[in-house]
Amino acid sequence: METIAAERKASKLATKELTYFLYGGEEMVLRKREIENAVISDPTYDITKYHYLTREELFEQAVKKSVHSITKLMPELDILGVFERHSLTSVIGGENPLSLHTDMFMPTITGQGSDEQQEKWLPLATNYKIIGCYAQTEMGHGTYVRGLETTATYDPVKQEFDIHSPTLTSIKWWPGTLGVNATHAIVPARLITKGEDKGIHNFIVQLRSLDNHTAMKGITIGDIGPKFGYAEMDNGFLKFEHVRIPRDNLLMRFSQVLPDGTYVRPKTSSKLSYGTMVLIRAGLSKFSFEMLSRALTIAIRYSIVRRQTQNRPGEAETQLLDYVNQQHTLITLLATVFGIYFVSQDTIQLYVKTQSQLNEENMELLPELHASSSGVKAISTNLASQGIETCRIACGGHGYSLSSGFPFLYQSTTPSMTYEGDNNVLLLQTARYLIKIRKEVQEDPSYSPPDNVNYLTEAVRPRNINFRSPQHQLALYQCMVRACVDRAATKVSQGEKIGLDYFDAWNAAAVELIQCAEAHTHYVMVKSFIENIDKEEVRNMSPYNQFILKCLSDIFSLNYILNKSGLFIEAGAIYGRELNEIREVIQSQILEVRPAAVSLVDAFDYPDFVLRSVLGRKDGDVYTAMWEWVQHNPRNKHKNGVHPVYKKYTRKLLRAKM
Ligand SMILES: CC/C=C\C/C=C\C/C=C\C/C=C\C/C=C\CCCC(=O)SCCNC(=O)CCNC(=O)[C@H](O)C(C)(C)COP(=O)(O)OP(=O)(O)OC[C@H]1O[C@@H](n2cnc3c(N)ncnc32)[C@H](O)[C@@H]1OP(=O)(O)O
Ligand SMILES: Cc1cc2nc3c(=O)[nH]c(=O)nc-3n(C[C@H](O)[C@H](O)[C@H](O)COP(=O)(O)OP(=O)(O)OC[C@H]3O[C@@H](n4cnc5c(N)ncnc54)[C@H](O)[C@@H]3O)c2cc1C
Numbered sequence: 001m002e003t004i005a006a007e008r009k010a011s012k013l014a015t016k017e018l019t020y021f022l023y024g025g026e027e028m029v030l031r032k033r034e035i036e037n038a039v040i041s042d043p044t045y046d047i048t049k050y051h052y053l054t055r056e057e058l059f060e061q062a063v064k065k066s067v068h069s070i071t072k073l074m075p076e077l078d079i080l081g082v083f084e085r086h087s088l089t090s091v092i093g094g095e096n097p098l099s100l101h102t103d104m105f106m107p108t109i110t111g112q113g114s115d116e117q118q119e120k121w122l123p124l125a126t127n128y129k130i131i132g133c134y135a136q137t138e139m140g141h142g143t144y145v146r147g148l149e150t151t152a153t154y155d156p157v158k159q160e161f162d163i164h165s166p167t168l169t170s171i172k173w174w175p176g177t178l179g180v181n182a183t184h185a186i187v188p189a190r191l192i193t194k195g196e197d198k199g200i201h202n203f204i205v206q207l208r209s210l211d212n213h214t215a216m217k218g219i220t221i222g223d224i225g226p227k228f229g230y231a232e233m234d235n236g237f238l239k240f241e242h243v244r245i246p247r248d249n250l251l252m253r254f255s256q257v258l259p260d261g262t263y264v265r266p267k268t269s270s271k272l273s274y275g276t277m278v279l280i281r282a283g284l285s286k287f288s289f290e291m292l293s294r295a296l297t298i299a300i301r302y303s304i305v306r307r308q309t310q311n312r313p314g315e316a317e318t319q320l321l322d323y324v325n326q327q328h329t330l331i332t333l334l335a336t337v338f339g340i341y342f343v344s345q346d347t348i349q350l351y352v353k354t355q356s357q358l359n360e361e362n363m364e365l366l367p368e369l370h371a372s373s374s375g376v377k378a379i380s381t382n383l384a385s386q387g388i389e390t391c392r393i394a395c396g397g398h399g400y401s402l403s404s405g406f407p408f409l410y411q412s413t414t415p416s417m418t419y420e421g422d423n424n425v426l427l428l429q430t431a432r433y434l435i436k437i438r439k440e441v442q443e444d445p446s447y448s449p450p451d452n453v454n455y456l457t458e459a460v461r462p463r464n465i466n467f468r469s470p471q472h473q474l475a476l477y478q479c480m481v482r483a484c485v486d487r488a489a490t491k492v493s494q495g496e497k498i499g500l501d502y503f504d505a506w507n508a509a510a511v512e513l514i515q516c517a518e519a520h521t522h523y524v525m526v527k528s529f530i531e532n533i534d535k536e537e538v539r540n541m542s543p544y545n546q547f548i549l550k551c552l553s554d555i556f557s558l559n560y561i562l563n564k565s566g567l568f569i570e571a572g573a574i575y576g577r578e579l580n581e582i583r584e585v586i587q588s589q590i591l592e593v594r595p596a597a598v599s600l601v602d603a604f605d606y607p608d609f610v611l612r613s614v615l616g617r618k619d620g621d622v623y624t625a626m627w628e629w630v631q632h633n634p635r636n637k638h639k640n641g642v643h644p645v646y647k648k649y650t651r652k653l654l655r656a657k658m
Contacts, residue, residue: 003319004304004598004620013599014542021537022341022603029605032087038077039091040609044068047093047612049632051402055231059097062232063181066098070128086283090290091610095232095412098131100177103283105132108186108276112202112251121204130210133177134276135185135238140169143425145200145274150189150240152203154247156261161250163189163205163243172238174419179223179236183208188273191250193261202251202273205243218243229411268363271370278370280420281377282351285344288384291413292337297601298405298616299391300330302398304598305620320394321597324587329394331590333387334600335555340380342532343525347376368450371433375521378423378430381416388413398615403629405613428510430517434485435492452524455482461573467585470530473557476573477523480564483571484516519567526557548596551589558586 023029039045045065053061069088073079079088082102089096109121124130141147149170152161165171172178178185184206191201206216215221220239227235250257254266254273266272303326307317320326350372354365392399392406399406417423434456440447441456449456455478462475491512495505506513532538533549541549561568562582568574574582593600608617614625630636638644 001305001620004301007304007595007598008602011596011599012544013548013596013603014545015599015603017541018545018600018603019605021541023605031084032605035077035079035084035088036091036607036610038073039088040607042068042073045092047609050094050612051408051629052632052634055226058094058231059180059234062094062097065092065094066096070098091607093610093612094408095176095230097181097233098177099233100133100175101125101128101131101182103280104134104276105177105182105184105186107279108134108202109204109251111275111279112253112273114252117248117251117253130184130206131177131182132184132186132204133175133182133236135172135175135178135205136188137172137174138169139171139173139237140167142174143422145188148188148190148200150187152187152189152191152201152250154191154193154257154261155244156259158244159247159259160244161191161203161247163187163203163240163245165238165240172236173224174235175238176233176235178207178221178238179234181234182236183210183213185238186251186276191257191263193257193263196263198255198263198265199270200273201255203245204249204251205240205245207238216243228414229408230415268361269366271366272358277420278373279351281373281426282347282369284377284416284420285340285347285380287416288380288413289337289340289344291409292333292340292384292387293601293604294606294611294616295388295391295406295409296330296334296337297604297606298611298613299394299399300334300597300601301617301620302395302615302622303330305622306395321594326394327590327594328587329390331593331597332555332559332586333390334593334597335552335559336383336387338549338552339525339529339556340383343376343528344380345532346528347373367433367436368452371430372452372524374421374426375430375517376524377420378417378426379518379521379525381413382423385410385414385417395615398626401614403614403626405611405616408612424514427514427517427521430521431488431513434516434520435489435513438485438489452527453520455479455523456485465574465578467558467578467582468554470534470553470557473554473561474523474527474530476561476568477519477526477557479573480568480571481516481519481523483573484512484519484567488512488516515567519564522560526553526560529553529556544596548593548600551592554589555586555593558582558589562586 020026020029023032069092073088074085077088079085085102089099106122106125109118109125113121125132136145136148138148138150140149149165149167150172151164151166153164154161172187175185184204187203187205188200189203191198207219207221208215218241220241221236223234223236247257247259254268255270256264258264300321303320306320308320310317321330350365350369354369357363357365388406388410392404392410395404395406398404402408434453437449437453438456441449459478459482460475461479462472465472465476467473488509491509492505495508496502500508530553533546533553538546538549561574562579565574565576565579569576602618611617614629615622617625635643
C-alpha cells in the first residue's frame with residue numbers, strides 16, 4: 001500500500017487534468033462519478049459474490065439489474081442519451097441483456113424507419129412497452145448478409161408480408177436479447193414481391209405476446225446455450241413458420257413496397273440498410289478502449305505492488321514494473337490504449353458527420369466511413385482482446401483467477417472480434433476501398449483522394465530520418481502502407497492476368513489484402529494520435545502531460561515499425577541497420593513513462609467497483625483483497641470444512657486396497 005502511494009506521490013503527471021481531457025471536461029467527469037456513486041451505493045448492483053455465480057444466476061441478476069436501471073436509476077439520474085446510457089451499463093458491469101434494444105433495435109428504427117414508422121414504434125420502444133433485438137445472423141450465414149435465407153413474401157391481397165424460415169440453416173442464430181427477453185425483432189430478410197427477389201430488407205416482427213410473453217403463432221424461439229463467456233446475454237434462435245406481419249412493418253425510409261406490391265428502390269445506396277452495423281462498429285473502438293484500459297489499470301497497479309526476487313542482498317524484492325520486460329509489455333500497451341482512444345474519437349466524429357450528410361441525401365462520406373469504421377473496429381478489438389490476455393499473463397498465476405478481473409474482461413471483449421462483422425472480413429472491406437482508391441488515383445491524375453489515403457498519390461521517405469519526429473514517423477508509414485497496397489493490388493491484377501476470375505484473383509491475394517488494410521489502419525491510428533496531441537486542448541495541458549503523451553505517441557508509432565520491420569524494410573522506408581536506433585528510442589521513451597505509469601492508469605478513473613479485481617485495487621492492498629475474496633468461495637463452506645466429494649469419492653479411494 002505504501003509502495004503505490006509513494007509511486008503516486010513521486011509522479012509528476014497532472015492526473016486530474018488528463019482525466020478531464022479523456023472524458024471531455026470536468027463536468028463530464030463529475031457526471032460520470034455521480035452515475036458511478038449511484039450504482040455503487042445501490043445494493044441491487046452488489047458484486048461481492050459476482051465471480052461465484054452460476055450461468056443462470058448471472059443471467060437472472062443481470063436482467064434484474066437492467067430492469068432496475070431502466071425503472072429506477074435512469075429516471076432518477078435523468079439518463080437519456082446513448083453515451084450516458086453506456087456509461088451506466090459500463091459501471092454496472094457484465095453484459096446488459098437488454099442492450100440490443102437500445103443499441104440496435106431502436107437505432108435501426110431511427111435510421112431506417114419512415115417518419116410515420118418512427119412515430120409509431122419509437123415511443124413504444126423508448127417506454128419499454130416493447131423490447132427489441134436485432135435478428136440478422138442465421139445458422140448458415142453471418143458474414144454473407146446478401147445470402148440470408150429468411151423470406152418476406154408480400155401478399156397484396158392481405159397487404160401483409162409472410163415471414164418464413166425455409167431451411168434449417170435459415171434459422172436466426174446468435175442475436176442477443178432474443179433468447180428470453182425480446183418481444184420484437186428487426187429481422188433482415190429477402191423481400192419478395194410480384195415474384196421478384198429484391199434482396200435483404202429490414203422488417204419489424206413481433207415475437208412474443210405482450211400479455212404473457214409466450215411465442216407468437218408460427219414462431220419457435222429460445223436461447224442457444226452456454227458460450228465462451230457472455231453468460232449474462234440471452235443469445236437466441238428464432239424460426240418462422242409463415243408468420244404474417246402488416247405491410248408497414250417493412251422499414252420504409254429508403255425503399256418501399258406499395259400496397260399493390262410495387263417495389264420502390266432506394267434513391268441513393270442499398271447499403272444504407274446496413275447502417276446500424278456501421279454505428280456499432282464505430283462505437284466498438286471506444287468499447288475496446290474501455291476494456292483494455294481497465295485491464296491495464298489492473299496490471300499496472302499490480303505490477304507496482306507485486307515484488308518478485310531479491311536482486312541485491314539486504315534490499316526489498318524488485319517491483320514487477322521495474323523489470324524492463326514488464327515495462328516493455330505494459331507501457332507499449334499503455335501507448336496502444338491511447339492510440340485506440342484517439343482513433344475512436346475520430347471515428348465517432350466521422351460517423352456523426354457522415355450521418356448529417358446522409359440526412360441531406362449526400363453519400364460522399366459513406367465509403368470512407370464504411371472502410372474506416374470496418375478497419376478501426378477490426379484493429380481496435382484485436383488489440384484490446386490480445387492486450388487483455390497480455391495483461392493477464394503479465395500478472396502471473398494470480399492473473400488466471402477470476403478474481404483478477406481479466407477473465408471477465410477477456411470474455412466480454414473477444415467476441416467483438418467476431419460480432420458486428422468478423423475482423424478479417426471487415427479488413428477485406430477496408431482493402432476493397434484502398435484498392436479502389438488506388439485505381440482511381442492511377443486512372444485520373446486530377447483525382448484527389450481523402451486525406452487518410454493521400455499517401456497513394458505521394459509517399460516520400462524523408463532524408464536524414466529522425467525517429468522522434470512525428471512527421472518523419474508518418475512519412476515512414478506512408479511509404480510502407482503504399483507498398484502494401486501496391487503489393488496487394490498487383491497480386492490481384494496478376495491473378496486476373498493469368499486468367500483467374502475476379503473472385504479467385506481477389507481470394508489469392510487475401511493475405512496481402514488483409515495486411516494492407518491492417519497497415520493502413522495502424523497508420524490512421526498513428527496519424528490520429530499525432531494530430532490529436534497537437535490540438536489546442538493538449539497544448540493547453542501541463543508541459544509534463546504533453547511530454548508523456550508525446551512519449552506514448554512515439555512508443556505507439558515506433559513499436560509497430562519495430563514489430564513489422566519486415567514491411568517497412570521491404571518498402572524501403574527503413575534500413576535494417578536503423579532498427580537499433582528505433583529500439584533505443586522506444587526504450588528511452590518507456591523509461592520516461594515508467595514513473596508516470598500508475599498516474600496514467602489512475603487517470604482512466606475507474607473505481608474499484610468497476611474493475612472487479614483484487615489485483616487492481618486503487619489502494620494496492622492486493623493480498624488482503626485476495627484473502628477476503630476466497631472467504632466467499634462456496635466450495636469451502638461445508639460442515640467441518642469437508643467437501644461432500646470426500647464422502648462420495650475420495651474416501652473410497654483412500655480406503656481402497658490397490
Ligand atoms: C457513434 C457511436 C456511438 C455509440 C455506439 C453504440 C454502441 C457501441 C458499443 C458497444 C456495442 C455493444 C454491444 C454490441 C454487442 C453485440 C452486437 C452484435 C450484433 C451483431 O453482430 S449484428 C450482425 C452483424 N453482422 C455483420 O456485421 C455481418 C458482416 N457482413 C457485412 O457487413 C456484409 O455482408 C459485408 C460488408 C461483409 C459484405 O457485404 P456485401 O456482400 O453486400 O457487399 P460487397 O462486399 O459486395 O460490397 C458491395 C459494396 O457495398 C459496400 N458496403 C458494404 N457494406 C457497407 C456498409 N455497411 N456501408 C456502406 N457501404 C457498404 C462495399 O464497400 C462495396 O462498395 P463498392 O463501392 O462496390 O466497393
Ligand atoms: C457474442 C455474439 C453476439 C452476437 N450478437 C448478434 C446479434 O445481436 N445479432 C445478430 O444478428 N448477430 C449476432 N451475432 C452474430 C455475428 O454477427 C456473426 O457471428 C458474425 O457476423 C460472423 O459471422 P459468422 O459467424 O457467420 O462467421 P463466418 O462468416 O462463418 O466466418 C468464419 C471465418 O471465415 C472467414 N470468412 C468468412 N467469410 C469470408 C469472406 N467473405 N472472405 C474471407 N474470409 C471469410 C473469416 O476468416 C471468418 O473468421 C453475434 C455473435 C456473437 C459471437
